[in-house]
Amino acid sequence: MALNLKSLLKPVDSHAHFELFGRKFEEEVENAKSCVSLVFDSITEYRKAHVWKSWEKLKPHFGFVVPTLGFHPNEAKRGNWERVRKVENFLLNHSSEIVAVGEIGLDYYHARSEKERENQLEIFRHFLDLALEIKKPVVVHAREAEEKAIREVERAGVLAYFHAFANPNCVKLAQQVGFVGVSTGIAFIPEVVEVAEKCDVERILAETDSPYMSPFKGSLNNPCNVSVVVDNLEKLKGYGREELIEVLNSNAVNFFGLCKRLGGKFRLNSDL
Numbered sequence: 001m002a003l004n005l006k007s008l009l010k011p012v013d014s015h016a017h018f019e020l021f022g023r024k025f026e027e028e029v030e031n032a033k034s035c036v037s038l039v040f041d042s043i044t045e046y047r048k049a050h051v052w053k054s055w056e057k058l059k060p061h062f063g064f065v066v067p068t069l070g071f072h073p074n075e076a077k078r079g080n081w082e083r084v085r086k087v088e089n090f091l092l093n094h095s096s097e098i099v100a101v102g103e104i105g106l107d108y109y110h111a112r113s114e115k116e117r118e119n120q121l122e123i124f125r126h127f128l129d130l131a132l133e134i135k136k137p138v139v140v141h142a143r144e145a146e147e148k149a150i151r152e153v154e155r156a157g158v159l160a161y162f163h164a165f166a167n168p169n170c171v172k173l174a175q176q177v178g179f180v181g182v183s184t185g186i187a188f189i190p191e192v193v194e195v196a197e198k199c200d201v202e203r204i205l206a207e208t209d210s211p212y213m214s215p216f217k218g219s220l221n222n223p224c225n226v227s228v229v230v231d232n233l234e235k236l237k238g239y240g241r242e243e244l245i246e247v248l249n250s251n252a253v254n255f256f257g258l259c260k261r262l263g264g265k266f267r268l269n270s271d272l
């Protein structure tokens with residue numbers, strides 16, 4: 001039987017949360033190993049999902065799983081600074097093992113009151129400054145607050161990845177400060193299709209946001225479904241599959257290995 005060379009070129013999933021799979025955790029990680037080459041897992045403080053617990057769970061899989069650490073905006077809206085300090089300390093103690101700070105951000109869909117939005121903004125700024133201090137890029141969650149989040153990233157001077165982006169009107173702006181995440185939502189959310197259409201392939205990161213955003217109704221998402229993003233981008237962008245996967249993979253590797261100097265160009269961490 002001839003060896004299928006194409007199958008050797010596996011895509012990466014730039015954004016997922018394995019730690020949220022509960023009892024199916026091990027099974028899902030093993031399953032993902034068969035179809036993607038790397039998973040960037042955005043470990044983020046949210047409700048009962050403490051970053052230190054998620055870290056311990058994921059640690060045996062580091063290498064295949066590449067971690068980031070952050071504080072979710074839907075947690076940040078509560079303004080619990082004691083919790084912020086705990087996460088900050090954990091993050092600083094593990095800064096050499098993470099490739100980015102995130103996810104962090106602004107979510108005006110869930111933060112309705114002025115106070116909640118103020119809390120989110122203060123904590124978002126706090127982690128943006130921290131990212132700059134430890135010379136890491138950031139993974140940003142922005143919902144119904146995309147322009148505001150982009151402006152804050154710009155102000156901080158860090159390189160950003162706007163994950164699961166769904167605001168076509170802000171694609172151009174987002175590309176000016178970093179990368180744009182096209183999620184499996186491309187299969188069922190018209191705004192995500194529009195984002196993908198407007199974004200340069202060189203600035204797209206393909207992601208699933210597993211276990212959320214499943215393209216198949218009634219089931220949890222899995223990093224294997226990043227192939228759905230690749231399929232749709234192939235049609236939209238007119239790229240050959242192999243070439244497309246190569247570009248998307250190098251975008252991810254570049255983003256997570258790069259840092260932006262204040263007012264400067266993108267540079268490798270080792271150059272700093």
Ligand SMILES: [Zn+2]
Pocket residue numbers: 015016017042103163209
């Ligand atoms: Zn996420």
